[in-house]
Amino acid sequence: MGITVEIHKDGCALLTMRNGENRWNLTTLKQLNDALDEVERSKSVRILVTTGEGRFYSNGIDLDFLLQVGRGSSEWQQFFTVLLDTLWRVMHFSVPTVAAINGHCFAGGAFLAICHDYRVMRSDRGWISWNETLISSRIPKFLIEILERKLDADAKRESVIFAKRLTGPEAVNLKIVDGVVPEANLISESKSLGFGALGKNNIKRVDLQNMKKDMIPRTMSVTKANL
Incomplete structure (x- = not known):
């Protein structure tokens, strides 16, 4: 199914992830970067809105893929290098970006969402959280840098440290997302933002x-030492 891009006449590029749970592996990250390339090539684009379809915005990293390639392998390091570069690419994207969070948004999916300038969640479905605590996993320092840049202390406590599955209204209260709307208004509200x-x-x-690079600077990269 892949990832599609629609360029609207008003200047919005709508990027839709259509890979089921939209988990991240080298194939899906390439699809995402190819889609971002398409957006950047279009001179008429003024804003970017990303969304998923069905129950998931993104369910995070493809753990089956990581298990297959093996911890510490060259593909393991390549994956995290591409993932980190992609997240910072979105963070520093050259037009305003809005994540229209249509469903569940966990771990690596939540990282993608917070790298946008703005976030809107559905009012009737979907949680956002980082579930590493629940699966006995630690977040690498190069990803913690993103959390430090984008979340305040209360948000990190609830959504990361205690791995709570936050609804849209709860995420608004913690300033993780900017608004919640009915599904029918998700894209239109995201475009308005x-x-x-x-x-x-x-x-x-x-x-x-x-200005994004100056205000939200990146200092870390992926090395074998910090994987």
Whole structure:
């Protein structure tokens, strides 16, 4: 099924993930980056909205894939390198980005969501959380950097340390997401946030991207030592 991109006449690029639970492995990350390439090539795009279909926005890393390649293998390190580069690519994307969280959003999926400028969740379905505590896993320092950049102390306590499955209203209270709406309004509200960020300003892509890099700097990369 892959990932599709629709370029709307109003300047919104709608990126839809269509891989079931939308788990991340080298194949699905390539699909995502190919889709982001398509968005960047289109000069008419003013904002980017990402979403999934069905029950999941993204259920995180494909653990079966990691088990298959083996911890510490070259593919293991390659995967985390591509994952981290992709997350920071979204964080520093050259147009406003909005995650339209249509369903469950866990772990690696939640990382993708918080790397957007804005997030909107459905009011009737879906949780967001980082479930590593529940599966006896530790978050690498290069991913903790993203949490430090994007979540405040209360949000980290509830959603990461205690791995609570937060509903949309709970996530709003913790400032993890910016709003909750009925499913029928999810995309339209996400587009409103994206276009509202621009307002009437004619912000050049390169200037927006540079400001994001200055305000949310990346300092870490993937090495064997910190995997």
